[in-house]
Amino acid sequence: MSGHILITGGTGNTGRRIAARLGELGVSARVASRAASGSDHVVFDWADPSTHAPALSGVDRVYLIAPGMVEDPSTLMLPFLERALASGVGRFVLLSSSAIPEGAPGLGTVDRFLRERAPGFAILKPSWFMQNFVEPRHPHAASLIGEGKVVTSTGAGRVGFVDADDIAEVAVRALVDETSHDTAHVITGPEALTYAEVAAILERVTGRPMRHEHVDDDEARRRLTAAGMPEPYAALLVGLDIAIRDGAEDRVTDTVLRVTGRAPRSFEAFARAHARVFRG
Template sequence: MILVTGATGQIGGETARLLQAEGRAVRALVRDTASAAAAALAAAGSEVVQGDQARPETLVAALAGVEAVLVVSVNDDRQVEREGNVIAAAAAAGARRVVKISALGTAAGSPISILGMHSAIEERLAASGLEWTSLRPGSFMQNFLRYADSVKAAGVFYGCQGDAPVALIDTRDVAAVAARCLVDGGHAGQVYELSGPEALTYAEAAATLATASGRPVAYVDVPPAAARQGMVDAGLPPWLADDLVGLAALFEGPLGRQTTPVVADVTGRPGRTFAAFAREHASLFRA
């Protein structure tokens, strides 16, 4: 049995689907069993269990009889505590293997708090006695779905990525690597940096979306302070806006543009291109 946390989310949901498709027994941890996402997981064959990573007492039953666990959750100030709870519960239940979704650039003491939190969780993994693998993907292609409304309305999207190429990755490829690491041996103790197959600038990404959707799309670069203010005005907590601006600055360097062979090496097929992603999601960007 494989326990997938974050199962209603992008990576957890796709990991559960991939594991089910190859006939694995999957248990999906969800907070709300009445949600449409939970119903879809059940319909596809997952055993759906109610549990909250923030409440360790809800994790005991979820981990009973589990061999491997996918650990993933959202970025907030309780992420270390939450994912730490899952790791501790996995160890207590006698699970063998944990795969964690971390992030590119993760480092102890990073000024970008998301990256410091992932580092603290990786430290808990290393001390857990479990077989563990940490996946550190770069920036997700799916982040561009947040721009769909702006593109639909005005044919533009805004950011502070400058003209740096970034090796965006499709979350489905992160999930494909996670599924293999959960099932196969040979990945214990590995920290894998994951990227898409190519690096492209946001202006090139805009042109790719334009080609796919058949409408003009422009990227407008704004100063980091203005981007931060826009995110805060849109309701993001100030610390998260600081982190996202910090990540954009970090990814302007060599880390953001590096391509790694991990997706192809681990899954046996190349990662999805941004052009393919744009074609699949083109209708979301049309007026």
């Protein structure tokens, strides 16, 4: 493979794993984020178009993560994608979400743009990340580690929680495989779990009491905004809880095994690997 891979969000959950894996494979990659910190890093800000051309120089494939906390990320992403196509990028791998249908307002329009315009593409639609429970910035991690409870309005709804390592491995295949995947991949772990089941696994693995607290939608939103989340984003997250409660995420797929050749990690294995974090 000639040329560079540009990894937007290259310091984040999936991006840093992809960068490390590409390094192991000897594939040339450039890590993009707002704070560059190494020779293979480049300053890149979705909101600052002057950073786009330097990031794209010599690049033929791009891993795309939407700018966070933005109501409609497509307004920042589509002009960048036009520029990337004009500069010769031939393949795009977009991190979307299992909860976002193609063509839906916002990131869904980026899916559609890539399907219609990109020479090669893959849309990654992961379910909820297992890392939400250990990322200190995430509200689930904060309440689990601090108070031994996870608070949602998901009721008994199930989620196919997936490890970011598995998502990154699918992304790497989509970036480096000789033939572009040209499809959407719904990515889950090996089982769909309720938050109560997640808490029970964590309690068993850590020996610390853990539980799920179901609250109504208004209370869930109030808690998120009290923790500093902007109101529209909190409303969006509560909308996702409602969808989970209604069964939208109750599924598992064979994507990780099919695309990478290895089985996805279970939540129990993830919990064992991170037990020390939960013990505080």
